[in-house]
Amino acid sequence: MNGGITAINEKVKQESVFIQELTRQIETVIVGQKYLIERLLVGLLANGHILLEGVPGLAKTLSVNVLAQAIDTKFQRIQFTPDLLPADLVGTLIYNPKDGQFTTKKGPLFSNIILADEINRAPSKVQSALLEAMQERQVTIGETTYPLDVPFMVLATQNPIEQEGTYPLPEAQVDRFMLKLKIDYPSKEEELQIMRRMAQTNKRIRVQPVIKPKTILQARAVVDEIYVDEKIERYILDIVFATRNPQEYNLAALKDMIQYGVSPRASIYLIMAAKAYAFIQGRGYVTPQDVKSIGMDVLRHRVIVSYEAEAEGKTSEDIVKTIFDEIEVP
Numbered sequence: 001m002n003g004g005i006t007a008i009n010e011k012v013k014q015e016s017v018f019i020q021e022l023t024r025q026i027e028t029v030i031v032g033q034k035y036l037i038e039r040l041l042v043g044l045l046a047n048g049h050i051l052l053e054g055v056p057g058l059a060k061t062l063s064v065n066v067l068a069q070a071i072d073t074k075f076q077r078i079q080f081t082p083d084l085l086p087a088d089l090v091g092t093l094i095y096n097p098k099d100g101q102f103t104t105k106k107g108p109l110f111s112n113i114i115l116a117d118e119i120n121r122a123p124s125k126v127q128s129a130l131l132e133a134m135q136e137r138q139v140t141i142g143e144t145t146y147p148l149d150v151p152f153m154v155l156a157t158q159n160p161i162e163q164e165g166t167y168p169l170p171e172a173q174v175d176r177f178m179l180k181l182k183i184d185y186p187s188k189e190e191e192l193q194i195m196r197r198m199a200q201t202n203k204r205i206r207v208q209p210v211i212k213p214k215t216i217l218q219a220r221a222v223v224d225e226i227y228v229d230e231k232i233e234r235y236i237l238d239i240v241f242a243t244r245n246p247q248e249y250n251l252a253a254l255k256d257m258i259q260y261g262v263s264p265r266a267s268i269y270l271i272m273a274a275k276a277y278a279f280i281q282g283r284g285y286v287t288p289q290d291v292k293s294i295g296m297d298v299l300r301h302r303v304i305v306s307y308e309a310e311a312e313g314k315t316s317e318d319i320v321k322t323i324f325d326e327i328e329v330p
Contacts, residue, residue, distance in 0.1 A: 009284035048178025072209030086129035
């Protein structure tokens with residue numbers, strides 16, 4: 001077994017070299033936001049979608065755009081508005097009266113990286129149009145189903161401070177996002193660099209492509225090979241089951257705080273994200289710290305808190321943190 005771990009470790013070190021180059025290229029435009037850049041790469045390598053939450057002006061849209069340019073892949077930004085229709089995303093059938101035939105006009109989802117900007121501005125029927133694309137990586141127009149391009153990744157943004165004219169995301173859709181990231185303000189020194197770099201009237205963002213999409217697909221195959229010990233698997237299951245039955249893990253105080261625990265999708269995503277995180281660190285095996293580092297981003301949007309928790313000012317993040325603090329680490 002140790003020989004196998006050594007082999008995959010060496011393979012990861014060789015295959016993950018592009019991560020540093022890709023990160024450097026992104027950082028030629030994006031100042032700070034290391035957490036955001038790293039999690040974007042985790043989502044890309046683990047074949048997952050990401051929900052970004054933060055106040056306007058924190059470079060969420062810019063980061064996604066720069067990432068797409070650096071990978072030399074197709075990028076579509078869709079501005080979600082209350083009058084958006086499902087056909088505006090997936091496409092539609094157009095009737096030609098001359099020959100009496102329908103032709104398919106594909107929508108902007110037929111791209112590699114999709115930025116759903118302010119996703120909670122559109123009604124639920126539009127948000128639901130994304131479900132098939134996000135889960136099955138395909139789109140149905142009329143009676144025909146079309147596979148989407150590979151890689152395919154949805155990054156959605158939402159504004160946490162302005163609730164007027166917004167529609168809460170359905171739980172089924174929220175659960176399809178592998179990660180939910182909370183983006184914070186830059187430090188004073190970082191903001192000084194941002195001012196010096198971006199305060200120009202004709203500033204144009206140019207990023208040199210450093211890799212091709214096939215590099216990401218090759219890296220995903222290596223990520224799948226990363227070793228996960230059974231103790232780590234059991235640790236992940238303990239964390240997940242503690243959100244459903246906290247009293248069985250000496251967390252009886254959380255029993256009335258959690259309305260619904262996380263779904264089995266959380267177990268799958270947590271182990272996939274931990275593997276991708278280990279790959280970024282240049283390791284061929286997952287450690288408990290990898291699970292802890294990425295765990296909050298995988299679980300924070302899946303734990304549904306009760307009215308009692310809201311009354312006490314407890315958030316899903318507080319509950320997840322308590323679980324990580326209390327569950328025994330292997």
